[in-house]
Amino acid sequence: MTSSAAAAISGLRRSIGPGILLAGACIGGSHLMSSTTAGARFGFALLGLILLTNLIKYPFLRVGSRFTAVTGLSLLEGFQQRNRTYLPVYLLVSLFTGTFTIAAVSFVAGLLLTNVPVLAQFDPFALAIAVLASCGLILFMGKYRALDRLSKLLVALLTLLTGVAALSLLLRGPAGDVASSWLAADPSPWQMADLGFLIPLMGWMPGPVEMCVWPSLWMFSRARDSQHTASLQEAETDFNLGYGITVLTAVFFVILGAYTMYGSGDGLFQGSGVAFAQNLIRLYTEAMGSWAAWIIIPAAFAAMFSTTLTCLDAYPRSISAIQGLLQGVDRGDAAPGPQSRRIGLWIGLHLLAALAALLWAYSGGITVKDFVFGAMTGSFLAAPVFAWMAMDTMNCELVASEHRDGPLMRGLSWFGLVFLIGFSLLFLGWSLTR
Template identity: 30%
Template sequence: MMLAAVAVGVSHLVYSTQAGANYGLSLFWVILVISLLKYPAFRLAVDYTNVTGTSLVTAYAKISKIALAWLVVGFFVDMFIATSAVALVAAGLFISVFDLSYSNIQIAIALVVVSAIILLNGQYQKSERIVKILVLAFSLLTIVAMIFSLPLLGSDDRALFAELTPSRSLSIFVIAIAGWMPMPTNGALLFSKWVCEKRAIEGDRFDSATALSDFRIGYTLTVVLAMCFIVMGTGVLFDTGRIAPSRPPEFAAELFTIFTTTIGQWSYPVIATAGIAVMWSTLIALMDVMPRLTDRLAGIITGRPREAPSRYKQFSIVQVIGVSVILLFFMKSFTVFLYFATSVGLIAAPAIGYYNYIAVTSDEVSSTYTPKRGIILWNWLGVIVMTAFAIAFLYTRIFGL
């Protein structure tokens, strides 16, 4: 469930909804296929940590300096850019629900600071159960809203077979979907770290089968919710003349309208509370795990691999400062900002899939625990397809197509 809390953020609330609003159900299968292609990279991460008891950060450091360099770049993006994007969307929800008069950037920075204070005081673990309950409520309401929105699709085939005219805007949007749907592939590193810490806490009580089952349930839920949001976006917004706004506060208001339109005004307090909880939990989770991963990475680079609480606090403060600087001085366009973040996620995806394969087939993992041939071939298919997406993206950027 916590995987869903982290994954159901910008990719679902923004991109799935916009996909339905702008293109009907034409991109339904694109989102589904991308989600399926990314699955093995996450699965291999869980397999590696279940067997070795260490996170993928350690594995990448052993593979090569190039793999380590990928981590440095990926951690920079997640620690500052992705966190900034999530904070902006979360702030948009707060502004919409509480009708705040402050700017989106001001609220986003406030959320980042409050989240850091919560984490540094060790309060996040205490609220984890509440977050899980709210995520479950949000998920159930989303599924119910999706079911009620089905009649709004209409009796004709306009929504199901909406014509897609090749264009730069469509290419950019598909690239964004490929980068962050149902979540960025570097999320495999985050989940690997959580499994590693859970194993350390539970000791002999740790059950690798349960960890794998938790992952499967969480990942499946993220894919199902992505499908729900594209259906709702299609049913409520497609071919109505209304568009999904690009500014977070307006988009949040439109998002809540989807729920109240489909299942009634009574759902607003529930979905508003659950929606804020989901986005804030995504923000807190990023701000919790990224300093831990960066601490581990810094320890490996400096030859002091043991994690230290003092370093975690230092990296948390660095993250708050870095995110604040980005929000204050580099946030000219929310749409462009998200596009940059998702583009980096797209470029990193094939490398992460490849390095996860190298890690799980290394000498550290006994042949007894090596994943079956089917999942390995599935992962290679994902690497090849995501590489094609990355090349297509770079081609459009270089030649301006």
């Protein structure tokens, strides 16, 4: 191996991290709940929509990695310099969505723990609080390094386990006539009545568009941790690796839902949240055998725990950075010292806010479907705003012309923006008239 090749491999290895963290944040509610339910209710009829949604969000979500690699600025700095309204808008939406997203994903993680025999007797809200506390402790004690190491382990684990489960089902064959769903699913998902499912599905598939900021901020911490600043090629390779994992695992969960539950998916969310978690595992084990519990339970929990952990870091990190930029005291790049302490403060505030949201949901008897799908719907409706901000900043004078989007990527961005706006307006009109 030549010295240049060895240097290239070393640089790439030291750059890998933010893209994997993005995958850890994505592979949660959108995959475990939406993709599985899509397969259970409609077989493979929605696989094309899932892949299309991943495609149209790609140019927006990659902006953070690309912008920071070519400018040396965080995407939030880019927002501030491009348009003075961008940062306040991002801050307001993040303050609202962050609380409910963190609470929602920790709630599902707590529900999944009820499938562990020694924990089955505990209230799922208490388990969700334990998940939140564990994630907070990891971030307070280990900071970015612990987040990076643990997320890589969890993403590798859940990808391997869901891949094994999907392969075993493909070899064994489906429980029902799922092959017919490619052309004519029964029932059909292409009805106005199903917008209430399709919009949440697309909202978190593979994740909310506001995630575009997160890899940009993580890149600064990764550079300090590895003593290496990623080049454009290294940053995009890291992002594409993480994004590819999210797409692959989404397909895995569709296969799992379609091959084990096609025709029975409508009952997946009936009853309490505990019933959902138990139904999910029961349907898998009935189709695959009792051995599957040893794969599905760890994979499902790894997905939700990694999402909780990364979201609990990313939302406070983003808000802390915005605070520093708006006050003009620092760049918001999470440098050691005051900035690091400020992130810790925001993590603590988000823990308290998520706890309050969980208690509110508990007192109001809110179901897992309402809690999580509500957060997904909000993310979809906000997506056009963040998509425009990302696209506009990536193609402005802050970026050298050779690094801006080319004709193909710009065309895909405009198509995605029109797609997101069109479905948002359709959903709002449907909601007001039904």
